[in-house]
Amino acid sequence: MNHDIDIKKLRINCFRQSKVPGEFMLQMRVPGSMIEAKYLQVVQDIANKWGNGTFHIGMRQTLNMPGIKYENIEEVNKYIRGYIHDIEIEMCDVDMEDTDAGYPTIGARNIMSCIGNSHCIKANANTYKLARKIEKIVFPSHYHIKVAVSGCPNDCGKGHFNDFGIMGVAKMEYHPERCIGCGACVKACEHHATRVLSLNKDGKVDKDTCCCVGCGECTIACPTSAWTRKETKFYRVTLGGRTGKQFPRMGKLFLNWITEDALLQVFGNWHKFSAWVMDNKPEYIHGGHLIDISGYAKFKEIILDGVELNPECLVAEELYWTESEQRANIHLKPIEQHKKAGPQN
Known part of the structure; x- marks a missing residue:
């Protein structure tokens, strides 16, 4: 019966x-x-044999097959054993059991990324390779965390709306003899970035390094x-x-100019931080809320514990968020009331 599920x-x-009751x-x-x-064949097989013939590319870039009956879930889990082995164990080197039971947790959510420098001329980083390295560290775990990786500060991966948003950046080297x-x-720089470059009287380029992104x-x-990436x-x-009904907000800059080695050490502390906040009892609470519960100072203390930050790395001293107050809807009026009020002087 459905109520026993x-x-x-x-x-x-x-x-x-x-x-639909009984469908997943x-x-x-x-x-x-x-x-x-080739793994699209797995999607097609599941959708046609057990689902309703459709699939949805999830908002976290998962491959989703709706319409699966409860009584077929065990069979579906057996079928995806090979996919999980190939993607998680072989491709990402995740430490997890190879079983017929399907995924062990939804805790650490799928790590999103843009296509990165494997294709994009704007990108400074190989996004999917970094995402797979982070996957190895945070999955599987019942502690929730949302991560998105972008190849450059354009942030096509929408990292600003995740617990951790990662953007590839580069230190530039100027070769005046080529200029x-x-x-x-x-x-x-004027049209696309932060306007830190200018031509000097000698016809060469000056740079205000304070604001280069x-x-x-x-x-x-x-x-x-004349400009090259280091x-x-x-x-x-x-x-x-984060997104959400109650308190959506955009993330704040936490670390800048951090190397990959140091960044992976930071993620290595995520489980320890989450366990400290939740007293080793994981619940379905996302990472941003855990940071709010602990406060930024305590979060920073635990998440950077033992991390060997590179000399160039900058760390935010304090972080302050302004919550989006949804009760502000009381200030909104139907369009008819706006018309009655007329123009304001």
């Missing part, structure tokens, strides 16, 4: 409840949002390679972003 247990198993949607993880096209003073980099627009625009890869990290 353990909805919470199935959610942990990555099956989401449907509006499987969410298959795609860490870093890139897999071989012809065309001003292409200055125009690119490391986007790399200057390197793309320069016709003579070899070391860096990242900027935003913290505490």
Whole structure:
């Protein structure tokens, strides 16, 4: 009977409840949002054999098959054993059991990413490779965390609305001997970035280093390679972003110019931080709320414990969020009332 179904247990198993009693949607993880096209056959097989013939690309870049009957879930879990093995154990080197039971948890949500520098000329980082490294650290775990990786500060991966938003940034090197003073980099920075470049009286480029976001627009625009990216890869990290009905907010800058090695050490402390906040009793509470419960100072103390930050890395001293007060709706009026009020002087 439908009332005997353990909805919470199935959610942990990555099956989401449907509006139709007794039907569920499987969410298959795609860490870093890139897999071989051959796995689309798995999607098709599940959708046609056990689902309703459709699939949905989830908002966290999962592959979702709706319309799966409760009585078929065990069979579906057996079928996806090979996919989970290939993606989680082989591709991401995740430490988890290889069983017929399906996904062990929905805790650490699917790590999203844009396509990164495997394709995009704007990107400073290989996003899906980094996402897979983070996957190995945070999954499986019953403590919830949402992570998105973008290849550059354009943040196409929408990291600003995740617990952790990661953007690839680069330190630029200027080679004045190659510069012809065309001003292409200055125009690119003015139009697309933070306007930190200017031409001096000698026809060379000056840079205000305080506000450079490391986007790399200057390197793309320069016709003579007078600007190049330094070899070391860096990242900027935003913290505490989220969507939701009650308190949606955009994340704040937490770390800037952090190297990959240091960044992975930070994620290595996430389980310890979550366990401290929740007294080792994980519940379905997302990471941003755990940070709110602990306060930024305590979060920073635990999450950076033992982390060997590179000399260039900058850490936010304090973070302050302004919550979106949904009760502000009381200030909204029907359009008829606005018309009656007339123009305001």
